[in-house]
Amino acid sequence: MKLKNPFVIVGPFLIVLILGFAYTQVKKDQFGQLKYEEFEKPGKCATCHDGFYQQWDQSMMSKAYSHHWDEIEYFKLAVAHSENDPAMKGVHEGCNGCHTPMAYMAGDVPPPHPSENSRANEAVSCDVCHTIKSITGDTSYNHNFVMEPGNTKFSSRKGKVTSPEHQIVKSDLHSTARFCGTCHNEKSGFGAWVKSTQLEWEEGPYSDEGVRCQDCHMTKANLKTARMGDTYPDTKLHLFHGAHDPGKLNGVVEIRIYPDVKEVVPGDLVVFDVMLFNQKTGHKFPTGSVEDRIVWLHVEAEDEKGNVYHLPVDKKGFEGEEYTIASDALAYQDLGVPLKKDNFEGVQREDVPVGDRIFRLPYFDPQGRMTMMQWNTKSLGVDYRFGPRETKVETYTFNLPFDVAPGKLKVSAVMNYRLLVKPVGELLEVPEEEYAIHEINRQSTEVTVLP
Structure with a gap:
């Protein structure tokens, strides 16, 4: 069927x-x-x-x-x-x-x-x-x-x-x-x-x-x-390698990043497009226990003097997008019931650099709050994960600071993965090695900053 x-x-x-x-x-x-x-x-x-x-x-x-x-x-x-x-x-x-x-x-x-x-x-x-x-x-x-x-x-x-x-x-x-x-x-x-x-x-x-x-x-x-x-x-073979296997995770998503111009001066706007292609999974990525798992794209620029600038993703404007961009919002308030924490305010939703793009499917409890307890999930949010062979394009507009160093400006896009959202792991005292960051892939490009 x-x-x-x-x-x-x-x-x-x-x-x-x-x-x-x-x-x-x-x-x-x-x-x-x-x-x-x-x-x-x-x-x-x-x-x-x-x-x-x-x-x-x-x-x-x-x-x-x-x-x-x-x-x-x-x-x-x-x-x-x-x-x-x-x-x-x-x-x-x-x-x-x-x-x-x-x-x-x-x-x-x-x-x-x-x-x-x-x-x-x-x-x-x-x-x-x-x-x-x-x-x-x-x-x-x-x-x-x-x-x-x-x-x-x-x-x-x-x-x-x-x-x-x-x-x-x-x-x-x-x-x-x-x-x-x-x-x-x-x-x-x-x-x-x-x-x-x-x-x-x-x-x-x-x-x-x-x-x-x-x-x-x-x-x-x-x-x-x-x-x-x-x-x-x-x-x-009866190895059943999947989401917990580093070899299976490595390179799941192919990354390419490129700028709209090659030479800039301080104060200019430069736009970087990041192409992301799911080249390995026959299902969505991430999949399975996606209430726990988190995948995010971090983009940053480094100038000739070693100054690092974080680039937040450009918003696309689709419904529910706020759950796909890292913020300081609190979530998982329903954990207070099993943990017997009255008036529990929750924990930070992801502990990812604010403005990074997140690839997830958010789960909501009967009160409409984001949850990571699948049995307490009544509804699902926007599904912003990678389908099989799907390409997503993320755009980053960088307004170069006036004090950026002349020379090569290296811009890197890195995709990271955790098996469990860090603040939840810390709350439940899960050893961090069980949900350590795993780097899926990375790619860099350069522009020249003219004096």
Whole structure:
């Protein structure tokens, strides 16, 4: 089904709104219907699939529940919000459907903290993906997969060698993007599409060309599938590299900057155009947890004497643009509920140099305030992210100071990325190394300042 506007899709699991802004959690059919013991432990799978295990073990799939930021967000915010606000009761349950599906299916909600080393720590394990038999409904989202744990494993390939441990059934679903969409698309209880990575792909050019999620995030290699298995030239690596992987982030957006004139004198106006091309992602950039993530373009000029001048972006005038230009505004006031901070005024919205261009999709709570809690998102703002193969043009008009030094004036455009907005990370005491600035790309140009 081709979805021309994923933000107005009504799926089979639309969560009911009652009492104004009240939120009702609707459980999927398999919630609490299975047991941990029905699923194989990853270590058991490693006895034959040692290569796949080692790849998975260093991926974010294996850390979807135990990752430090996810733990903080879950227990300090989602669980606490569920406890402190009657209208949000049970809101934390759905998180586990994707971050630790076995715990969700076993009804172990909330699961023990990761420090307790329960089976919830297995997160998105081998048996989670390979016991998925089907999907309910036409649209993949909110973990609407159907699991059938047991001796039969579902895979994109049956193989030539019969496994001594289990049966293998070839599943066409495992070769499709719809499989990934069960967790990489998410609708909040208020009906807002708070994650839509697979839907973004479906709307883009790569879908039409048959380039699927697996082609970029499970790349091919000439490897054995198991110790006693066959070697295939297109064996899929289980590294699942994405938004947390520096190599995947490097150069996502190509940058070119150029001036409208090459020679200027102090007091002149010079206009710099920055061309930004999304050359790598088959979905929007950034994607996924874009309530947390922030991408911004910083432009500055440096003269011959080392004086540095910050260039704010020229405004374009579209609706909602104020959320795409860094400011000193406060936001995230709804964090006060789970954190039990009465009359919480919020924290700085981004902690990015004022005037820098931000590429984001802002989320708003029922009161219309910007939020980073996806479960408390009722509406979405302007979507100023990069679509697949999209080029954006940003303009910077620089009025040269009269004291600018003669000679070469170097103007640089740098795109930066954080996994978490810094003021929120500081508020929640998340170690900064978990959301350190990652430089996506940079490019420079020069003009000559005449005496």
